[in-house]
Amino acid sequence: MPRKADNEPERPRLLAAGAVLLAAALSLWGAIQYRDIETTYQRQSPDPYRLADQDARFEALLAAVPAGAILGYLTDLAPDDNLGYAMFLAAQYNLAPRQLHKGTAGELVLGNFTRPGDFAAVGRQHGLRMERDFGNGVVLFRREAHP
Amino acid sequence: MASLASILLSAAIGWLLVYRFAGLAALRPRWAAWLLIFGAGAALGIAIASCLFFLLLLLFPGVAHLALWVRLALLIAAGYVCFRGYRPGPPPAPAARYPYVPLLWIALAAALCFVTLGMSAAWEANPHGDWDAWSIWNLRAKFLAAGDGLASRAWSADMPETHLEYPLLLSGFIASCWADAGGASPAAPIATAYVFLLALLAMVAGGVAVLRGPVGGLLAGLCLTGVPTLLHEVPSQYADIPLACFLAGAVLAALLDRPALAGALAGCAAWTKDEGILFVLVLAAAMALVKRPRLARFCVGAAPAAALVLVFKLAMARAPHTLMSGVPGGLAHRLVDLSRYRTAAWAMLREIFTWNVGWYHPLLPVAILLIALRTHRRGLRDALFSAGVGLAVLLGYFGIYVVTPNDLQWQLQTSLTRLFIQVWPIGLIAAFLAMRMPQPVPAAAPAPVNPKPRRKGRS
Numbered sequence: 001m002p003r004k005a006d007n008e009p010e011r012p013r014l015l016a017a018g019a020v021l022l023a024a025a026l027s028l029w030g031a032i033q034y035r036d037i038e039t040t041y042q043r044q045s046p047d048p049y050r051l052a053d054q055d056a057r058f059e060a061l062l063a064a065v066p067a068g069a070i071l072g073y074l075t076d077l078a079p080d081d082n083l084g085y086a087m088f089l090a091a092q093y094n095l096a097p098r099q100l101h102k103g104t105a106g107e108l109v110l111g112n113f114t115r116p117g118d119f120a121a122v123g124r125q126h127g128l129r130m131e132r133d134f135g136n137g138v139v140l141f142r143r144e145a146h147p
Numbered sequence: 148m149a150s151l152a153s154i155l156l157s158a159a160i161g162w163l164l165v166y167r168f169a170g171l172a173a174l175r176p177r178w179a180a181w182l183l184i185f186g187a188g189a190a191l192g193i194a195i196a197s198c199l200f201f202l203l204l205l206l207f208p209g210v211a212h213l214a215l216w217v218r219l220a221l222l223i224a225a226g227y228v229c230f231r232g233y234r235p236g237p238p239p240a241p242a243a244r245y246p247y248v249p250l251l252w253i254a255l256a257a258a259l260c261f262v263t264l265g266m267s268a269a270w271e272a273n274p275h276g277d278w279d280a281w282s283i284w285n286l287r288a289k290f291l292a293a294g295d296g297l298a299s300r301a302w303s304a305d306m307p308e309t310h311l312e313y314p315l316l317l318s319g320f321i322a323s324c325w326a327d328a329g330g331a332s333p334a335a336p337i338a339t340a341y342v343f344l345l346a347l348l349a350m351v352a353g354g355v356a357v358l359r360g361p362v363g364g365l366l367a368g369l370c371l372t373g374v375p376t377l378l379h380e381v382p383s384q385y386a387d388i389p390l391a392c393f394l395a396g397a398v399l400a401a402l403l404d405r406p407a408l409a410g411a412l413a414g415c416a417a418w419t420k421d422e423g424i425l426f427v428l429v430l431a432a433a434m435a436l437v438k439r440p441r442l443a444r445f446c447v448g449a450a451p452a453a454a455l456v457l458v459f460k461l462a463m464a465r466a467p468h469t470l471m472s473g474v475p476g477g478l479a480h481r482l483v484d485l486s487r488y489r490t491a492a493w494a495m496l497r498e499i500f501t502w503n504v505g506w507y508h509p510l511l512p513v514a515i516l517l518i519a520l521r522t523h524r525r526g527l528r529d530a531l532f533s534a535g536v537g538l539a540v541l542l543g544y545f546g547i548y549v550v551t552p553n554d555l556q557w558q559l560q561t562s563l564t565r566l567f568i569q570v571w572p573i574g575l576i577a578a579f580l581a582m583r584m585p586q587p588v589p590a591a592a593p594a595p596v597n598p599k600p601r602r603k604g605r606s
Contacts, residue, residue, distance in 0.1 A: 016585035019519030020247050023366060023512035024254045030373025030512075031258035033504045035265035037375055038382070046272035051281060068297055089282040089308060093275070096286055097293035099300055 049090050057136045058094045064132065064140065065108065070099045072109035074126065074141065076117070087112055104128060104141075111139030149328035150335035154193075154342060156218055157320070161192020163225035167232055169400075169408045174357045179364055182353030186346040187400070187408060190392050193339065194415040195221075197316045198455055200323035204291065204298050211294070215327050245586045251365035255352070258372035266341065269382030274333035276340075276384030283310050284317050284386060285336050291315070291322035292331065302464040312464040314456055316418040317386045336384045344381045347392040348372065351572055354399035355579045359526060360588040366516065367579045374509040376502045377568045387565040390419045394426055395572035398536055401434060402529050402580075406441035409434075410448025418452045422569060425543045426536075427453060433536050481550050491548040494559045495541065498567050513578050523583035530581035537573035541566075 047053075065071065073091070077084030091112050092100045100110060104126040111119055111130075119139045120130040128141035165188035166172055174180040199221075200214040207213055275281045287309055290301040301318060302311040317339070324335035348368050356364020371377070380388050393416035400409035413430050416423030427449055434442045481487060502509055522530075544566050551558050 013585075015519050017247070019516050020362065020366065020585055021250075023516045024251055024369050026507065026512040026515070027366075027369040027373030027509075028254050028258050028261075030375060030504070030507055030509055031261040031378075033507055034373075034375035034378045035261045035268075037504060038265035038379060039268040042268045042272035047275075048273075049278070049281075051275045067293055068295060089286075092306075092308070093281045093286050093289070096289035097297040097300060099303070099306065101305065 049086055051090055051093070054090050054094045057134075057138050058091065060134045061110070061138055061140060062095065064134075065095075065098055067097050069108060070101065070106060071095075072104045072106040072141075073100045073102050074104055074109050074111045074122070074128075076113045076115060076122075083114075087114070107143050109141040109143070111137075111141055113137035113139065148334075150324040150332050151338055153196075153215075153324040153327040154335070154338050156215075156222060157196035157323075158189040158192040158342065160195060160218060160222050160225055161190065162188035163222070163229050164188070164195075165191060165408070167225065167229045169405055171403075171405070171408075174403070176356060176361055179353040179356035179361065182349040182364075183357070183399075183403075186348070186350030186353060186392070187396055187412065189342055189346040190350075190389070190396060191411060191415065193320050193342070193389075194316055194393075194418065194452065196323050197319035198418065198452065200326070201291070201315055201319045201455070204294070208294065208296060208298070212327070214323055245360075245362055247362050247585070248365065251362065251369065255365055255369050255372065258369055259348070262344075262372055262378055263341075265378065266382045270337050273382065274337065276333075276336060276382065280336065280384035282308065283313065284384065285321060285331075287313075287315065287318040288321035288325060288336070289331055291318055292325040294326070302459070304465075312421075312460065313386075314418045314420060314423070314459065316415060317389055337382070340381050340384050340388060343389045343392045344378075347388065347395060347572060350392070350396045350399055351576060354395075354403065355576060358399075358402060358529060358588075359579055359582070360584045360586050362586050363579050363582065363584050363588075366512075367575060370509070370512050370575055370579075371572060373512060374502070374571065375504050376509075376564060377571055380565065380568055385565065386420050387568050390416055390423055391569045391572050393419060393423065394540075394569060395576060397426070397430055398533050398573050398576060401430065401438065401441070401445070402532065404441070406434065406438070406444040407448035410445040410450070411452070412448075413445075414449035414452030414456075417449075417456045422540070422544070422566065424456065426540055429536055429539045429543065433532060433539070437532055477552060478550060481552075487549050487555055490555055491545055491559065494548075494563055495545060498563050501564075513575065516582055517578060520583045520585060522581045525588070526580040526582070530577045533573055533580060534577035537570045537577065540570055540573075 073088060075084060075087065077087065088100065088102065091110065095110070108131075109123075109126075109128055111123070113119065114137060116137070119133060123130045123139070123141045126141075127144055129144045131140045131142045133139050162184060166184050169184070169187065171180050171183045171187065174183065196214070196218060199217055203210070203214045203217065276285065287301040291298045293300075300306065301309070301315065303309075304311060321336050321339060324339070325331045328335070348371055351371055352364045352368030354364070355367040377388075377391075393412045397409045397412035397416065400406070400412055409430070413423070413427045417427045431442070431445065431449070434445050499510070500508075548555065548558060
C-alpha cells in the first residue's frame with residue numbers, strides 16, 4: 001500500500017480554514033486588548049516614580065557636582081521605607097555617573113528631603129555644613145573642617 | 148536622533164554579517180529568509196556593538212568614540228565582504244500561493260500597529276521604563292557611558308542595589324548609543340527594546356515559515372503579537388525581551404542546522420542575563436544529545452560571548468550573586484524543605500493561567516489550531532527538541548527558586564512572569580512545529596550553510 005504523502009493536508013478544508021482565520025482573529029484581538037490595557041494603565045499611573053520631576057529637582061545639582069563625585073546621602077525618610085528606597089534609587093539614576101552612598105560619610109553629602117525644614121540644622125547634627133540649598137528638598141552638604 | 152542612528156549602525160553590521168556568513172539567504176520562502184536575517188542580524192549586531200564597546204572601554208579607556216569608529220570600519224568591511232561574496236543565484240522558482248497568506252500578512256501588520264500604539268502610550272508616559280530598567284540596566288549604562296574611569300561603577304561592589312554581577316549586553320549597548328550621541332536620551336533604551344521585539348517577531352515568523360511553511364510562520368508571528376503580558380515587558384525596558392529574542396533565535400538556528408549561529412545567539416543570551424548562562428548549558432546538552440556532529444560548531448559560535456561572561460564573572464564582578472548569596476549555609480535546609488518545592492511548583496503551574504485578559508487567553512489561538520489541525524509526526528522531533536530545551540530551562544528556574552535565600556513568595560511574585568516570558572516564544576515554536584499545516588510544508592530539511600565537497604577517491 002503506498003504511503004500517504006507527508007505534505008497532504010488531511011483535515012477538512014473548511015475546518016482548517018476556520019481554525020486559521022479564528023486563530024488569526026483572536027491573536028489580533030489580543031493585540032487590541034494589549035493596546036487598550038497599556039494605554040489605560042499608563043494613563044492611570046504615568047511615571048509612578050516621578051523620574052521626570054527628579055530631572056528638574058536635580059538639574060542645578062548636576063551642574064554643581066563633578067561627574068566623578070561620590071556623595072553621601074541624607075534623607076528624612078526611614079532607610080528601609082519603600083518610598084525612601086525608591087527616592088534613593090531615583091536620585092542615583094538621575095545623578096549617575098555620580099555615585100551615592102547611604103549615610104553621611106564622605107566630603108560631600110546629598111540631602112534629599114520630602115518635607116521643608118531647617119536643613120542647616122539637620123546637617124549640623126551630622127557634622128555637615130550646608131553648602132547650597134537647590135530648592136525642592138535638594139541640598140548639598142559639605143563635611144565641616146575640623147580645627 | 149543620534150541614538151537611533153547608532154542603533155541602526157549596529158543593526159546594519161549584524162544584518163551584513165548574518166547575510167554573508169549564516170547562510171540564511173538560501174532558505175525558502177525568500178521572505179522568511181529575509182525575516183530571519185533581519186531578526187538574527189539586528190540582535191547579533193546589537194550584541195557585537197555591546198561587546199565591542201565594553202572591551203574597548205577596558206582596553207583603551209581614554210579614547211573617546213573609539214567604539215563608534217571601530218563599528219564604522221566594521222560596517223565598511225562587512226559591506227565589502229558581502230559585495231565580494233555576492234553570487235546571483237538561479238532565478239527563484241515561482242512561489243506557491245496559498246489563500247490565507249495575504250490575509251495573514253494584513254492581520255500581522257494590523258496587530259503590529261496596535262501593539263506599537265499601546266507601546267507609544269507607555270513611551271510617552273514612562274520614558275525611563277519600569278523599576279529594574281532605571282535602577283539597574285539604564286543606571287549601569289550611564290556609568291559605562293561616562294568613561295573617564297567611571298565605568299567600573301557599573302560592577303562596583305559598593306553599589307549592591309545595581310546587581311553588579313548581572314551581565315552587561317543591554318547596559319553596554321545602551322551605553323554605546325549614549326556615548327555616540329553625547330547624552331543619555333531615553334530614546335536609546337526605548338528603541339533598543341522595540342528593535343528586540345521586532346527581531347523576536349521576525350525570527351519566530353521567519354523560522355517557523357521555513358520549517359513549517361508560510362501559513363504556520365505568519366500564524367506564529369500573529370500568536371506572538373497576541374500576548375499582552377509579554378508585550379507589556381517591551382516598554383518596561385527590562386532585559387527579558389532581549390533574552391527571549393536570543394533564546395528563540397538560538398533554538399531556531401539549531402533547528403535550521405545553523406549551529407554556529409545558534410551558538411552565537413546562545414552566547415549572547417549568556418551576556419544578557421544570568422538565565423542565559425543556564426540556557427547555553429541546556430542547549431549545548433540538547434545539541435550533544437540530538438545533534439552531536441553540530442556541537443563543535445555550536446561551541447565555536449558561543450565561545451566569544453561565553454568567554455566575555457567568564458572574564459566578567461570571575462575577574463570583575465566577583466561579589467557573590469545577589470540571588471545566591473548566603474545559599475551554602477542554608478542550602479541543605481532548603482533542599483529538604485518540601486514546602487518550597489510545593490510553593491514553587493504550584494506557582495509555576497498556575498502562572499500561565501494568569502495571562503488572560505477577560506475571556507481572552509493567548510493560549511486560545513494556539514489551542515484552537517492544535518485541536519483543529521492536529522499534530523503531525525514530521526515536525527514532532529523538532530517540536531520535542533524545542534519543547535525539551537524550554538522545559539529544561541524552566542526546570543533550572545525551579546531549582547533556583549528552591550535554593551534561593553530570598554523570601555520565596557517575594558521572589559516568585561517579582562520574577563516568575565518574566566521567566567515565563569523568556570521561554571514563551573520557544574514554547575510557541577514547539578507548538579507550531581508539532582502542528583499539521585493547512586498547506587504543503589517544505590519537503591526537505593533546510594539547506595546546509597556550506598555543503599562539504601566530496602573528497603576525491605571516495606564514492
